[in-house]
Amino acid sequence: MKHITYLIIGIAVTVVFFILSCTDGFNIYEQLFFNQGFNDKMYNLNMYPVIAAITIAVAWGGAAIYYYAINSVKFDRWYHWLAVLGVVAVLTPVVCYIYNDSVFASNGLMYVGESIQFEMQTVLFAALLFIVASFSMRWWSSNCRHTPLPQ
Amino acid sequence: MTPNMRRLPIMLITALLLAALAACGGHGPLEKAVRGMLVSGDTTRASYDSLCSIVTGDPGRYGDMLTPDGRVDHKRMAELIEHIGSALRPPMHWDTRPYGGVDDLSLTVYFERSGSMVPYDQRGGGGQLKKAVNDLINHFPAGSKVDINIVNDGIYPYQHTVDEFLQDRDIYQSTAGTGDASYTDFQLIFNKILEAQRPGNVSVLVSDLIYSPQDTRGVSLDKIFNEENSLATRVFARYKGKSVVVQQFMGDYSGKYYPYNGIPFEYQGKRPFYLVIIADSDVMDQLAQDKRYSGVLDAPAVRNSYRFNQGTSEVECRVLPEWKDNAGRFRVKHGEGIVLAKCDGDRQTGKLCFSLAANLGTLLKDDALLTNAANYNVQSIDGYTLTVQPIDPGMFTANNKEYLEGMTHVLTLVGDLKSPRDEVRITLRNELPAWVRQSSSTSDISATGSFATTTLGLEQLLGGMFDAMRGGDSLFDITIQLQR
Numbered sequence: 046m047k048h049i050t051y052l053i054i055g056i057a058v059t060v061v062f063f064i065l066s067c068t069d070g071f072n073i074y075e076q077l078f079f080n081q082g083f084n085d086k087m088y089n090l091n092m093y094p095v096i097a098a099i100t101i102a103v104a105w106g107g108a109a110i111y112y113y114a115i116n117s118v119k120f121d122r123w124y125h126w127l128a129v130l131g132v133v134a135v136l137t138p139v140v141c142y143i144y145n146d147s148v149f150a151s152n153g154l155m156y157v158g159e160s161i162q163f164e165m166q167t168v169l170f171a172a173l174l175f176i177v178a179s180f181s182m183r184w185w186s187s188n189c190r191h192t193p194l195p196q
Numbered sequence: 197m198t199p200n201m202r203r204l205p206i207m208l209i210t211a212l213l214l215a216a217l218a219a220c221g222g223h224g225p226l227e228k229a230v231r232g233m234l235v236s237g238d239t240t241r242a243s244y245d246s247l248c249s250i251v252t253g254d255p256g257r258y259g260d261m262l263t264p265d266g267r268v269d270h271k272r273m274a275e276l277i278e279h280i281g282s283a284l285r286p287p288m289h290w291d292t293r294p295y296g297g298v299d300d301l302s303l304t305v306y307f308e309r310s311g312s313m314v315p316y317d318q319r320g321g322g323g324q325l326k327k328a329v330n331d332l333i334n335h336f337p338a339g340s341k342v343d344i345n346i347v348n349d350g351i352y353p354y355q356h357t358v359d360e361f362l363q364d365r366d367i368y369q370s371t372a373g374t375g376d377a378s379y380t381d382f383q384l385i386f387n388k389i390l391e392a393q394r395p396g397n398v399s400v401l402v403s404d405l406i407y408s409p410q411d412t413r414g415v416s417l418d419k420i421f422n423e424e425n426s427l428a429t430r431v432f433a434r435y436k437g438k439s440v441v442v443q444q445f446m447g448d449y450s451g452k453y454y455p456y457n458g459i460p461f462e463y464q465g466k467r468p469f470y471l472v473i474i475a476d477s478d479v480m481d482q483l484a485q486d487k488r489y490s491g492v493l494d495a496p497a498v499r500n501s502y503r504f505n506q507g508t509s510e511v512e513c514r515v516l517p518e519w520k521d522n523a524g525r526f527r528v529k530h531g532e533g534i535v536l537a538k539c540d541g542d543r544q545t546g547k548l549c550f551s552l553a554a555n556l557g558t559l560l561k562d563d564a565l566l567t568n569a570a571n572y573n574v575q576s577i578d579g580y581t582l583t584v585q586p587i588d589p590g591m592f593t594a595n596n597k598e599y600l601e602g603m604t605h606v607l608t609l610v611g612d613l614k615s616p617r618d619e620v621r622i623t624l625r626n627e628l629p630a631w632v633r634q635s636s637s638t639s640d641i642s643a644t645g646s647f648a649t650t651t652l653g654l655e656q657l658l659g660g661m662f663d664a665m666r667g668g669d670s671l672f673d674i675t676i677q678l679q680r
Contacts, residue, residue, distance in 0.1 A: 056211075069283070069530060081517030081528055082595055085285035089235045089598075152236065153594045 048184035055181025059101055059174060066097035077166045083159040090148055096141050100167055103140065104174035105182075107133040112179070112186035123193040130175050137171035138164035226250045226258060230280045234288045237601050244295045247273065270295070285530055286514035286599060294488045301396050301479060301489070302341035305329060306389060307354070307367070308403040309346045310380045311460075314368040315451025316404075316469055324447035325469055328497060329402055330362050332471065335491035347385050347401070349376040379410045382657075383427050389474055390435045396479060398492075401472040405442075406640075406652050413458055417638060420456065421656040428660025432504075439480035440504040440661060441473040441560055444635060445497055446649075455640040456652060466648045468499070468635060484558050493560060500631040502658070503560035504665040511558070511672040513607075514599045516551045521608050523549035526678075535677040541613035548613040552674070553587065553603035559671055565629050566605060573670075576620040580611035609676070618678040623670035628655075628662050 065073040074093055075084050087093055111120075111129045145160045183190050190196075223231070229250060233243045248268045251258040261272045274292050281288040307329065316325040333342055344354035344361050352374050354361060364370055380403070389399045407424040432438065449467035452460045473493070475483065480503070483489050493501070515528045515536065523542040529535035534552070541548050556566050565571055567584045574582045585606050592600055609620060636655035637646065 069285075079527060081515075081526075085517065085528075086595075089231075089284050091231070155594060 051184065052181045055177045058177050059105070062170070062174065063094070063097050063101060066093045073170075074163070074166065077169075078163050080159050080162075083156050083163070086149070086152075086154060086156065087145075087163075090152065092145065092148055095144060096167065099140050099144065100137050100171050101174060103133055103137045104171050105178040107136075107175055108178035108182055112183050112189050116186055116188050118188050121189045121192050126179065126189075126193040130172055133175045134168045134172045138167045141167050224257065225254075226261075226276070227280060230277055231284070234277075234281050234284060234290060235598065237598060239290045241295055244292055285528075287530075288598070289512065289602075291485050291487075293482065294486050299396055300337055300340045301398050301475075301483070302343075302394075303333065303336050304343045304345065304389075304392070304397060304399045305333065306345045306347045306351065306385065306399065306401045307371075308348065308380060308401065309368060309371055309374055309377055310348050310404075310408065311377050311452070311454045312404055312406060312408070313469075314377070315449045315453070315463070316447050316467070317367055318448075318450045319366060321448035321450050324445060324497065325402070326364075326367060328445050328447075328469075328471060328495065331495055331497075332400060332492060333358065333362065335489060335495070337488050346371050346374045347403075348374075348380055349378075349384075350381070351385065351388050379408050380406075381409070382407060382424075383431060386428075386431045390431070390438065393438075393474065393476075395476065397475065398479060398483060399474045401470075401474070403470055403472065404467070404651065405470045405472070405654060405657055407657060408454070408456070417456065421638075421653050424653050425656040425660040425663075428657050429664040432661050432664035437477055438665070439475055439477040440665065441480065441493060442502050442504070442658060442661075443471040443473065443493075443495070443498045444468050444500040444631070445471070446499055453640070453643070455642075457641055459641070461643065463643045463647075465643070468649060468651055470651075480560075481558060484560055500562055500629070500635065501560060502562070502629050502632065504661055505559070505626070505667060505671060509559055509672050511674060512555045512603070513674055514553045514603065516553055516596060516599050516606070518593075518596050519551045519606070519608075521549055521551055521610075523547055523610070524613060526550060533675065533677065535679065537679045539613055539678050539680050546612055547610055548678070549608065549610040551606050551608040552676075553600050554605050554607055554674070555603050556672075557604040559624075561671070562629065562631070564631075566624075571625055571627070573623045573625060574609070574620065576611060577615045577618045578611045578613065580609045580618075580620050582622060583608045583610075607674075613678075613680070615678075616680045620676040620678065622674045622676075624672055626666060626669055626671050628659060632658050 062073065065071065069088065072088070072093060074087070074096065087096075107129055111126060115129075142160055142164045145163070146157075149156050149160070179193070183192065226247065229247055233239060233247075251261045251268050251273070252266075255262060255266070261269055261276070263269050270292065277290050277292060281290060315321075317323065336342065342358045344358065346352045346354055354371070356364070356370070361367070385401065389401065393399055407420065407427075409420070409423070432440070445468065446466050447469050448465075450464045451462070453463045454460045473480075473483075484493055513534060515534060516522070517528065523545065524547060525538065525540040526536040526548065527538045529537050536550065539548055559566070563586055567586060569582050569584055572582055572584070574580055585608070587600055587603055587606055591606070607622065609622075611620075633655050635650055637650035637652050640647065640652040
C-alpha cells in the first residue's frame, strides 16, 4: 500500500505541474525565465501544455525504460540511474527546442535566444519529474527496485 | 501481490498520459480555429466562413451555435470569438459584424441648393463637390438604401434615381427651381434630419455651412453669429445619443458669391465645403470600424475632420513588450486593466520607459490633434511624460505584429521610477480643434486674404454643436498601474 501511495503522490505532483503549466495568472514556466513578448507568444500559440507534456513524457518514459525495459542487475547502481537522468535532462530541452522553433518558424517569429534560455528550465523540470517518476514506479521493477537509494 | 495489484501502476500511468493528451487537445476544432485565426491575424471573411462551416458541419456538437432554422447564430459566434480573444495576450478583438447578423446601414443625402453652392459644380470646374458626394454614395455597399434630398428653405426629394444623380454632370441645373435658393434654414434642416433619422441610418448634409437666414440687411455680424451659435446648440442638444462628423473639403468655385451684407461679387478659385455626417453614436462607431464602409469617414480628399462625441470613448490599448524606446523592466499583468508589475528602472538612468499601441482611429480626430502631446493631460506621482506617434508599416516586425495590428498610434511614457506604486492617467482633452478656428472668418464681403480657405462663422456654428454634444472634458481616459 505504501508503494501505491508513492505512485499516487507522484502522479498528483505531475498533474499539478501540468496544470500550473497551462494557467494564465501563475504559470510555472514564467517564474524562472520571463520575457514579455516571448512568453505571450508561448501562451497564445498554446505551447506551454505541449512543452509540459513533452517534459512529462520524457521523464516518465525515461524512468519506465530504466525500471522495466533495462531492468538489469548490470545497471542497478545509482550512477546508472544518474546516467539515465542525465539523458532525460539533455533530451527534454532538445526536443522542446525543436518543437518551439518549428512553431515559431511556422508563424514567422524569431525567438532563438529566448528559446535557448527558456529551455534551460526544462532541464530542471525534467530532472525533478524523473526523480518523482522513479520513486513512483521503481517498486515494481524486478531488478532495479533499490536504485537509486536502497529501501 | 495479486495480478490486479500488479496492473494498477500501469493503469495509473496510462491514465496520467491520457489525461495529459486530453488536456493538450482539450479544445474543440472551432475554439482551436478561432484562436489560431486571432493569433495569426487571419481575420478575414473567408476565415469567418470556415468557422461557420465547422459549426454547420457538426450540429451535434455545436447545436447551441445554431438558430432554430439551422443557420449559424452570428451573435453566439461573436460572443465565442470575443471570449477566446479576450483571454489572449494581449486581448484581441475581431469585428465580425460585417459577416452576418447586422443589417446594412441606409444613407440619406441632403444636398444644399443655395445660391452660394451652385458655383461649386460648374462644368468648367474640377467637380470636387460632386465627386465627394458620389464617393460617399459609392462607399456604401451595393444594395444599401440611398435617398437623396435637395435642401434650402426646406427639404425636397430628388426627383430622379441614384444612378441618374451619380451621372448628373450639372446637378444644380437639373434641380433648378427646387425650393428658394436665396437662403438656407439650418434650424429647419437639422431638425428635419434629426427627426427623420431612424436606427441604422446615416444622414449627410452637403453644404458650405454658411449661415444665411432670410433678410440679414442691417443686422450686425455679431448678432448673426450669436444666433447661429445658439441655433446649433439648441438643435443638437435636443437629440441625445447622436454623433456628428464634420468633414472639410476644398473645391473649385466659379460664379457669384453672396456675402452676408447682400452685395454679391464674382469669385473664381478654391472654396471649402463640408459633409456633415449625422448618425446614432453606435452607428457612427460601426461606420468607423466596419470595413464595408471604409472610405466613408476616411475619404482621401478630406482636408480636416472632427467627430462631435458624446462623452468619453473606450480606446483599445496594448502594452508593447518589445519596442525600441522601452527602458527598464516590467511585466504585464493580464485581465486587470493595464497593470505593469515588477517594474524596475533602467540600470544606468533609473528611468522606466514603456509604450502602448492604441487605436485612436475610432475617435475620428485628425492626426495633428492626436500626435500633439500638448493636447493630453498626464497625471502621475513620478511625473511621467508622454509622446505620441502614428504607427506606420515600417514599425511592424514579425514579433510585434500582433500588438500593432489594428492600432493607429504609439503612446510612449517615460519617467523616473521612484514610488513603489504609481498610477499614470492619460486623458485627451475634449476641445474644438484648431482647424475650426483657422477655417473660420468674420467677414466675407470681399475675396481677399484667407477667403479661399475660410467659411464665415464656422467657429460659431461648430462651436454651438460642440457645446451641445460635449459629453465630458476628455475624449478618452487610460489608466496604467505601476507596481515595483
